[in-house]
Amino acid sequence: MKTQFTTIIEPFRIKSVEPIRMTTRAERVAKLKDAHFNLFALKSDDVLIDLLTDSGTGAMSAEQWAAIMRGDESYAGSPSYYRFKDSVQELMPFEHIIPTHQGRAAEAILVSIFGGTGKHIPNNTHFDTTRGNIEASGAQAYDLVIEEGKDPSSLFPFKGNMDLAKLEAFLEEHGDAVPIVMLTITNNAGGGQPVSLANIRAVSQLAHRFGKPFIIDSCRFAENAYFIKQREEGQQYRSIKDIVRDCFAVADGMTMSAKKDAFGNIGGWLAFNDDDLAEKARVRLIQTEGFPTYGGLAGRDLEALAQGLHEIIDEDYLKYRIRTNEYIVERLDKMGIPVVKPAGGHAVFVDAKSWLPHIDPLAYPAHTVAVKLYELGGIRSCEIGSVMFGRQTDGSEKPAAMELVRLAFPRRTYTQSHADYVVEAFEMLQAEKDSLTGFKVIKEPKLMRHFTCEFAPL
DSSP states (O other): OOOSOOSOOOSSOOOOOOOOOOOOHHHHHHHHHHTTTOGGGSOGGGOSEEOSOOSSOSOOOHHHHHHHTTOOOOSSSOHHHHHHHHHHHHHSOOSEEEEESSHHHHHHHHHHHHOOTTOEEEESOOOHHHHHHHHHTTOEEEEOBOGGGGOTTOOOTTTTOBOHHHHHHHHHHHGGGOOOEEEESSBGGGTSBOOOHHHHHHHHHHHHHTTOOEEEEOTTHHHHHHHHHHHSTTOTTSOHHHHHHHHHHTOSEEEEETTSTTOOSSOEEEEESOHHHHHHHHHHHHHHTOOTTTTTOOHHHHHHHHHHHHHTTOHHHHHHHHHHHHHHHHHHHHTTOOBOSSOOSSEEEEEHHHHOTTSOGGGOHHHHHHHHHHHHHOEEOEEESHHHHOBOTTSOBOOOSOOEEEEEOOTTTOOHHHHHHHHHHHHHHHHHGGGOOOEEEEEOOSSSGGGTOEEEEO
């Protein structure tokens, strides 16, 4: 007798819908040419399933929409700020909570304090805007993820972990040139892989032994906590809230894009325990974002984030969220399509280097897959490979460590049938993959080129 359900159901009802404009393959071919084959340049109306990012693309709840009506737009001292601050501190026990309009603004303020020529900033893996902010200041960004995190097929449960031996050697070698130690949870550029609580604590201990502030890049903190609960010994019977608090209790600060694990369409924050650092950050905030009790956000946005932080730690939601990605990974793996395993928290990652070995990394196999996926199914994804990370600060180019196609699923936005459609599109792509030839970049900016560069097919 069957005793357990295997069907994935969304732990919510849908109260409001928006239409998807259906397009033909011929239309999509023309749209790609008009966009110079850069998927960021497509109009969202021309996308059937938009998996470009999970940042700010999720659906807000009825309670969040209700909270928006309570938003107070006072320039200074709004009660909406204090509700937001209390919600953050309930999960992250920092003394100073500094709102920003999104995560990269928090990063920019952080780097304005700690960056600069000659500085060296380590992380498990810096993502694109973090790296861009660091390099724009003249500092260098270094990735010290464990070796398992560079192997898409490895089943190690915490592939986002920092390599502690490498971090210790790095701190010994660079000394005073290291202003902070960072850690990204989950490790987005490495396949959405989690960092264990033990590793978070060990990184904190190392940073503090060398006298360095420890800063967590935190935008998928709840997904990371769920993985800790599922996979780390001794954590299975603890609440997500308690695990989250333990993760941040050992940190000196955090940056946050609230467009991810706070169910926000906009927003972020920077947090510190140190009074002097917080004062420096607030001065910079006033120059670039706004007064410290709104930080570039409307009061209604702060209210939505306050409510979203209560909802994100719901285990039924987190179970559904991660199981959806596991389902797609299992289906693609069964078809022989190489994917990053175990499944990531916010996205499915396809290993284009293994899947298209006939395309040189500097002909951008992951971008090639992403373009073809849009042509076949109207699905927009994101390359995380040599387009994003191949251009070096000296102007040279070298292949990235991995060539990944990220299918980032917006929160509470798509259904089971959308997931099945994505799998079907990959079935079609599987039949055509050997005919793909790659791309070249014909126009690019100096930093973060993947957002605006132009391509031509080889």
